[in-house]
Amino acid sequence: MHNTTIKVALIGNPNVGKTSVFNQLTGLNQQVGNYPGITVEKKEGVCKLSASSKAKIIDLPGTYSLNANSIDENVVIELLLNKNDIDFPDVAVVVTEVENLKRNLLLFTQIKDLEIPTILVINMSDRMTLKGIELDIPYLEKELKTKIALVSSRKKIGIDNLKNLILDYKNLSIEPCLNASSIDPDYFDKLRKAFPNQLLYKLWLVITQDVNFLNLERNEIKSSFTKSHADLKRLQQKETIKRYQFINDTLKIGQTIDKSKASDFQSKLDRVLTHKIYGYLIFFGILMVIFQSLFDWSSIPMDFIDETFANLSSFAKTNLPAGEFTNLISEGIIPGIGGIVIFIPQIAFLFLFISVLEESGYMSRVVFLMDKIMQKFGLSGKSIVPLISGTACAIPAIMSARNIENWKERLITILVTPFTTCSARLPVYAILISLIIPEKRIFGFLSLQGLTLMFLYLLGFGSAIFSAYLLNKVLKLKCKTYFVVEMPSYKIPMFKNVGINVLEKTKAFVAGAGKIILAISVVLWFLGSHGPSKGFDNAEAIVLKSNKNKTISTEELENEVNAYKLENSYIGILGKTIEPAIRPLGYDWKIGIAVLSSFAAREVFVGTLATIYSVGNHSEEETTIKNKMAAEVHPVTGDKIFNFATGVSLLLFYAFAMQCVSTLAIVKKETNSWKWPIIQLVFMSGLAYLVSLIAYQVLK
């Protein structure tokens, strides 16, 4: 008996629990990647169906219909139209939700028209009795020409039945459940005669939208069967009405709803959460809790990680044979990795909160609540989602702006999102705040350091909103203001979904940032421990010579030699060169190097300083990065380098500057032009320089 693999595509509207069905089927057997050439997340997983067969399951992006509005939705049609795609499914599983069956079935009838074997999953079936819903499954299966699996992904009911249906996919009907071409018989008859070998619905999809399918014939189809935009849309409306008629008729018999049982829990909660006073209070309360916890709760694991890496570094140094390679490990790589691992707790917390807000359905209420206000700044209520998830990372945040229908609002959202305090800024903020803000509490519970962090978050949001206001005035774009947002029913977030999401996101983030940090640490270490001139090689002799008349201990001598070496290394020379430009901001050349390397990615800052200080400083007591920074003094005056003025100046610089190559790349992709990322880079970094300059000059 040989093993078989069935290819399954999971398709469904947003908010129907498609991903939790996917998680139930695959468990942790899943991987997240990208579709080639575009930045749409591709989720795949494997599910064991029986002893000899398994299924390869693709979780396609959520879509309301096969008429695509965004590149995420395009992925769905392009796969379903292309029989030659290696991922083309043997069977399509359309996931619907019992409370929204009517709307969810629209997509189902479209998929059926593609004549792919299709299974209908009705999810959240555990809520049926609560909502007074009864379904006549045999009738629905007959009318919809499919097999139905009643599933509750939350209660893990019906998953085995679904697996059996997948296993048995060859017995599924591929007949469409209604004849949509009757909306304009003449037109569709002609189309059928012209392309007898093609599926009529496929042709119709190709005519009505911009998908890559049979490129050769595309022009031919277009030229002879084109209609005006308005005519096409009229036909699409007719088609949609036709589909709804069929669905309404089918459900009239197949579904009975006892309205008296339907609790109005949702409307009661809506009334509070979107209330003009309580709504905002609750929203800001939630934000408060998030930010306070980010600093307070995550400091425990963070301190632990910091210590661990400092110990690891000295362990490597004492136990490995001395030499270049050991120095690279103990001074370059370990502090570099430590610089990223340390903020895993904070990133995980952020992703956790965002994922809970999305899963519970609360995010849509915030969108609703904020839309009018955001419109005043040229944004959409939907910009809230990118602005909030921008606190985790600007890259997924900018991608999540895709569902903003209006181009101008979307563009402004993309341009201002990098102002929000992303998690890469956190380690920089965290270490600077702990250096310059005293560890005090106001009223006994509000930590001063936490408040400073909160202020920096507000500053990020404030600059985003203010820049949006400016852009809205400057940009002259006329766009129709579309705004359609579904208000899903409230759900208690599922632990498994949230957990997997947090795990995947954190993993991707650490791997991505880790690679950059590792590379930069190695390069910096090399540049810091090698130098061009004779001065570097003869450091010891030169230092000895200048100290000829004094008596100094061997330890002092060693320190001086190291400091001299660092100043004459490649990195020292580079740092000295840029020093005049950053001196007015209160930075020395070492900070300058850290700031400069942060233009690859902000989180490099801490790692860079760690590397530079490790190369230059060999005393045994100052092991953690923070201690090293606190001990750093000006060589001439003996003042602390990280004093209040410099700290504030640095904090502000990192708050405003556009220091993330990956974000610039994603902005280029999403706006399809280099113009916008360049404007972003110049504007944000210019602003950062200016603000830090003023701050330092006033405070020093």
Added chain:
Amino acid sequence: MAVLLSDLKIGEKAIILDVNIEEIPLKLLEMGCLPGNNIQLLQIAPFGDPLYFNINDSHVAIRKETAAEVTIRLEIQI
């Protein structure tokens, strides 16, 4: 009597008569905003916009200016 959807009051139910196909996005049609379907206004956001409807059993929020492109017939309260 034909009224605009944007004039509906909270809690009022109506039947959709016509939608201005030039101004209404296809996505909204697919959410069920089609002639003949039921619609009810559930909530109005602070500052009067957007509006939150139950359209053909789907819960959807749209802006007032979009709602002004839909004509409706009020359902008589029994």
